[in-house]
Amino acid sequence: MSRLGLTQLDAVLAIARRGSFRAAALDLGLSTTALSNLIARLEAEVGVRLFNRTTRSVSLTDAGRTFVEKVGPALDDIHAAMDTVRSQQDVPSGTLRINAFATAARQIMAPLILEFLRRHPQVHVDLVTEGRIVDIVAEGFDLGLRRADLVPSDMIAVPVGPPERHAVVAAPSYFRTRERPRVPPDLLAHDCIRVRLPNGALYRWPFEKDGQAVHIDAEGPITLDEASLARLAVLEGVGIGFFMEADIREDLAAGRLERVLDDWTPPTAPISLYYPGRRNPSAALRTFLDLARTLGRTGAPLRRRGEAG
Known part of the structure; x- marks a missing residue:
């Protein structure tokens, strides 16, 4: 095993976890070809096949499972030891992997992520945006970013902004010929931009007033799965859309x-960063969380270096 390193071992675990060379390669920041070559080298070193591979699936062999x-x-112990050493760094460095949904990522990009990179140029941030909620530990992320009420109970949460709101909107041209809805059920007589969730289900628009909650199955001429596309449709007067206000x-x-x-x-x-409790977080993670807590307390963009206080 002397010719092999942690990268190859991490690769095996990533493929086993994701069940896909392509998905594991994305997690590891490698090309699929490079990942295949790493596994081929490892299999040659140990003298057995670790994976059964077809054009449609990947699974562990008995030897691979062992x-x-x-x-x-x-490997967990080795990474824990490395985290312990990194926690003693004076200068933050290395890579921070963050999993977020797109709207929240846009909100913290300038005031937190870009500001952090300006202050700590030796750190690389790998930001992955997706609608589904993932197990950040199992999938190798340092941090997650979701609404506070969606943060798993066993995680430590750091609020990074004020409470958010939804907004129901349409282009002025749409309302020239249509009566404005006054209560949520009025939407059933309108053209609405339907939204499909990552799990394939259609999103039911949630409303609440005076303790009364209502969910509307909005109907309309188009179904989309990305907020930026829905925004374009609404701007063109296609119908009414349901968005996070920030978007x-x-x-x-x-x-x-x-x-x-x-x-x-x-x-x-409010949206919150969250992470598992660690005794020895890296200097990069610790410093990033310090900056996030500052943002959460102020609720306003952080000053850049050189700006007057």
Whole structure:
């Protein structure tokens, strides 16, 4: 094993966890070809095949399963030892992997992530945005970013902004010929931009007023799975859309979109970074969390270096 290193071992565990060379390669920041070559070298070294591979699936062989069972705990100990050493660094360095949903990522990009990189140029941030909620430990992330009410109970949460709101909007041109909805059920007589969730289900628009909760199965001419595409459709007057307020705030201010049912969209839980409890977080993670807590306390963009206090 002297010619092999942690990268090869991490690769085996990533493929076993994800069940796919392509997905594991993305997690590891490698090309699929490079990952295949790493595994081929490892299999040549140990003298057995670790994976059964077809064009459609990847699974562990019996030898591979034994390998993962033996190597996994030892590799956890090695990474824990490395984290202990990194925690003693004076200068933050290395890579921080963050999993987030797109709207939240956009909100913290400038005030937190880019500001952190300006202050700590030796750190690389790997930000992955997706709608599904993942197990950040199992999938190799240092941090997750979700609404506070979606953070797993066994994680430590750090709020990084004020409570958020939804917004129901349409282009002024849409309302020239259509009566504005006054209560959520009125939406059933309108063209709405339908939203498909990562699990394939259609999103039911949630509303609440005076303790009364209502969910509407909005119907309309198009179904989309990405907020930026839904925004384009609404701007073109196709129908009414349901967004996080942060995604269309500038459109509202500029008059490109008009809001309805404002009194039915109360604030929701704030977005929060979350992470597993660690005795020895790396200097990069510790410093990033310190900056995040500052952002959470102020609720306003952090000053850049050189700006007046």
